[in-house]
Amino acid sequence: MKAKLEQIRKSAIDALERVADRDTLFNLEKKFLGRKAELAQVMKDIKSLSDAEKPLVGKLINDIKRDISAIVEKKRTDFSAQSAPGRSGWDKTLPGLKPALGHIHPITRFLEKIEDIFVRMGYEVVEGPEAETQAYNFDLLNFPKDHPARDVQDTFFLDQKGDDGLPMVLRTQTSPVQIRAMEIRKPPVRLLVPGRVFRNEATDAGHETTFYQCEGLVIDQGIRVTDLIGTLDLFIKRLFGQDVKIRVRPHFYPFTEPSMDIDMSCLLCQGGGCPFCKKSGWIETLGSGMVHPNVLKNMGVDPKVYSGFAFGLGIDRLMMLYYGVNDIRLSYSGDLRFIEQF
Ligand code: DAH
DSSP states (O other): OHHHHHHHHHHHHHHHHHOOSHHHHHHHHHHHHSTTSHHHHHHHHGGGSOTTHHHHHHHHHHHHHHHHHHHHHHHHHHHHHHTOTTOTTOOTTSOOOOOOOOOOOHHHHHHHHHHHHHHHTTOEEOOOOSEEOHHHHTGGGTOOTTOGGGSTTTOOEEEEEOTTSSEEEEOSSSTHHHHHHHTTOOSSEEEEEEEEEEOOOOOBTTBOSEEEEEEEEEEETTOOHHHHHHHHHHHHHHHHOTTOOEEEEEEOOTTEEEEEEEEEEOTTTTTSOOTTTTTSSEEEEEEEEEEOHHHHHHTTOOTTTOEEEEEEEEHHHHHHHHHTOOOGGGGGSOOHHHHTTO
């Protein structure tokens, strides 16, 4: 009986696969599943089987019916899709268009990694305004009145005047938030300030007029240069791995004394020298230094009691290195072909 059932299954499937029109499908459905179908006949014969065999054969018949019904259903949907009114060739069984879901921009994602590292070291994340007065952007940070950075070459000036009576600027750095944050805080503080900054630059693969920085400020009693170097070494290793080395070079910033730049060993050539690091083996990563006593005073902090360190990190180039991006302008292009790669 089993062989007979398998035979029925095979001939039904063969016939149904070849069906090319609705009428034949209707007839074959009747032939294989209807009341007078061969399967129905076999069902009647089950009575004569032994008690052990009855459930087995019953199950086989049900399986075969299910297989045949599945093919009939599939064929029926195919035919109705083909003949949907006014939509020749339109297959309504095809899946619909998936709505595009966005995701976080690579710069934001990279900033979040950086924030995570500092938050675990006890830092508080704060933000400040992008349109800034010259007092905050320059004067309170100990920039001399004739410092070339105020020049229209580097700074975007706005028509609107600030409280200081001077035209406001698009902030050229996140450093002004050091002062703003300390207006409502007292030491000890550990602050991290991510944000967008603006400079009147000629753009190329490595320069944009808009880019991101992340500022750090730590003030407490007894803070020393070694705290600064140790913190930034740990940060860079947590971000890029234990094998990365740092190098400290003297530099000048008006708001720190002493000031230094921190480089990290080039990830592409492991310090051996390549075009990315201009054959030096090092990549300029951070500006930093011990907060200048004048700046502490402008924050209302007594430099005889407290000391602190600050640093400024350019986000874009590090993000490019982290994800392997070769043109800074791609970040701000809004081009989905770029964004969708992340
Ligand atoms: N503001 C500096 C710049 O944009 C970067 C910087 C250097 C920030 C040293 C700091 C610092 O806080 O201590 O070039």
